[in-house]
Amino acid sequence: MSESLFSDAKQRLETALKYISISEDAIEHLKFPKASLTVSIPVRMDNGSLRIFQGYRVRYDDTRGPTKGGIRFHPDVTLEEVQSLAFWMTFKCAVLNLPFGGAKGGIALNPKELSKMELERLSRGYVDAIADFIGPDIDIPAPDLYTSPMIMGWMMDQYSIIRRQITPAAFTGKPVTIGGSLGRDTATATGAYYVIESINQLFPSAPQDTTVAVQGFGNAGAHIAELLFKAGYKVVAVSDSQGGIYTKNGLDIPSIRQYKEAHRGMKAIYCRGTVCNIIDHEVVSNQELLTLDVDILIPAALENQITEVNANDIKAKFIFEVANGPINSAADKILGEKGIYVVPDILVNAGGVTVSYFEWVQNRSGLYWTLTEVNHRLKQKMVEETKHIWEIAQQHAISLRTAAYVHGLHRLGEAIDSKGTRDYYVNG
Ligand code: NAD
Numbered sequence: 001m002s003e004s005l006f007s008d009a010k011q012r013l014e015t016a017l018k019y020i021s022i023s024e025d026a027i028e029h030l031k032f033p034k035a036s037l038t039v040s041i042p043v044r045m046d047n048g049s050l051r052i053f054q055g056y057r058v059r060y061d062d063t064r065g066p067t068k069g070g071i072r073f074h075p076d077v078t079l080e081e082v083q084s085l086a087f088w089m090t091f092k093c094a095v096l097n098l099p100f101g102g103a104k105g106g107i108a109l110n111p112k113e114l115s116k117m118e119l120e121r122l123s124r125g126y127v128d129a130i131a132d133f134i135g136p137d138i139d140i141p142a143p144d145l146y147t148s149p150m151i152m153g154w155m156m157d158q159y160s161i162i163r164r165q166i167t168p169a170a171f172t173g174k175p176v177t178i179g180g181s182l183g184r185d186t187a188t189a190t191g192a193y194y195v196i197e198s199i200n201q202l203f204p205s206a207p208q209d210t211t212v213a214v215q216g217f218g219n220a221g222a223h224i225a226e227l228l229f230k231a232g233y234k235v236v237a238v239s240d241s242q243g244g245i246y247t248k249n250g251l252d253i254p255s256i257r258q259y260k261e262a263h264r265g266m267k268a269i270y271c272r273g274t275v276c277n278i279i280d281h282e283v284v285s286n287q288e289l290l291t292l293d294v295d296i297l298i299p300a301a302l303e304n305q306i307t308e309v310n311a312n313d314i315k316a317k318f319i320f321e322v323a324n325g326p327i328n329s330a331a332d333k334i335l336g337e338k339g340i341y342v343v344p345d346i347l348v349n350a351g352g353v354t355v356s357y358f359e360w361v362q363n364r365s366g367l368y369w370t371l372t373e374v375n376h377r378l379k380q381k382m383v384e385e386t387k388h389i390w391e392i393a394q395q396h397a398i399s400l401r402t403a404a405y406v407h408g409l410h411r412l413g414e415a416i417d418s419k420g421t422r423d424y425y426v427n428g
Helices: 002-017 024-030 079-095 116-133 149-163 187-198 219-230 253-263 273-278 286-290 329-337 351-365 371-396 400-417 422-427
Strands: 035-044 050-061 067-074 101-108 139-143 211-215 234-240 243-246 282-284 296-299 318-320 341-343
Touching: 002 024, 002 079, 002 329, 002 400, 024 400, 035 079, 035 116, 050 067, 050 079, 050 116, 050 139, 067 079, 067 149, 067 351, 079 101, 079 351, 079 400, 101 116, 101 139, 116 149, 139 149, 139 351, 187 219, 187 318, 187 351, 187 371, 211 219, 211 286, 219 234, 219 253, 219 296, 234 253, 234 286, 243 286, 282 286, 329 341, 341 400, 351 371, 371 400
Parallel strands: 067 101, 067 139, 211 234, 211 296, 296 318, 318 341
Antiparallel strands: 035 050, 050 101, 234 243, 243 282
């Protein structure tokens, strides 16, 4: 699956190349990751046994600056998956015009099976293994699936111990008290919300009559559900890895967040306690949630959730990809034919890396910004790049995804070519 994920990711590049003229050198350059590292991380478990975990870090392309990308803890992590995610990060940073290339990292494990102390030892062990591959001017990791600010704090601390100097700019998404940025915890969702706001004039009805389903109720999913709820949208379904809940009159998202935090799972909400008393909900599977008849569908969990198998059953009018790679290229084609607007991951979820960039800038300057300042700058970037992508889509009559790739490719191509092209060497 993962290997095809990488070829699938590169297929988007092939499609975009039809609408932009960039040098063959740049195309060749973007086909391969710059450097891929696989490490074995020994961890002493609480019962005294030793377990070895497989970890990865991929720096895909650093032409536009040091590479940037999250670290995920998940059983399905493979080198190929990390390469695909690093490829997407390269385009995402270019789309948002951040002075970064793309990277990604991960460890194959089920984090729910580890104690907090085992997780800390694993996080520090990962940094021991990759320390020479990362750094504030080389590659700057951040949180992703099942990694939290505390984990970023442990990692930054371990990196500082290795370097014998406090190095907050080596990791982003840290707790605010040790150099994290205000607004980073909600940045992915806030950025997605600005993108939704930028094109909400296309929605068939006012927010109170616009229905929304969100798959994944973690950092990104829970926050976007809450932002939309607070803006008056009718969030009718949410889910996590255990399953989902649906009610046609709309869910009370803040109560669900409180329940999830207290009981560590959506299952705890099923017909227990006050949420069940105040709302009349149905239980839905993750697959059922994706095919609900809603105006807006927000996949905010894992990749490859909408494929050629279920794309025909999707009824939403708009899909905003908060997760990375939730729709494969075969499904894209089907959704396009059905007239569904798909707003792509490399734009929609780029608020996370944008505020990570702000965090890195604050760490390096030593001057920290207010939340208002962070969100103001984030909004400016998200709205401006959404507008560019919208215009490119209109100009070529292409999907927003292809337009986003064209936009990113333009910047990447120029940067790669500035180091010299075939024309320069052969004809110059
Ligand atoms: P998270 O670990 O905070 O939350 C993940 C959520 O997905 C949890 O609610 C989990 O229960 C749920 N989930 C896991 N497997 C599922 C399944 N099979 N079906 C439905 N739900 C499932 O992770 P996150 O940081 O919110 O990341 C979610 C997605 O957003 C990922 O694709 C990630 O790459 C992307 N993303 C995150 C950030 C960020 O800053 N956190 C930035 C950009 C993109």
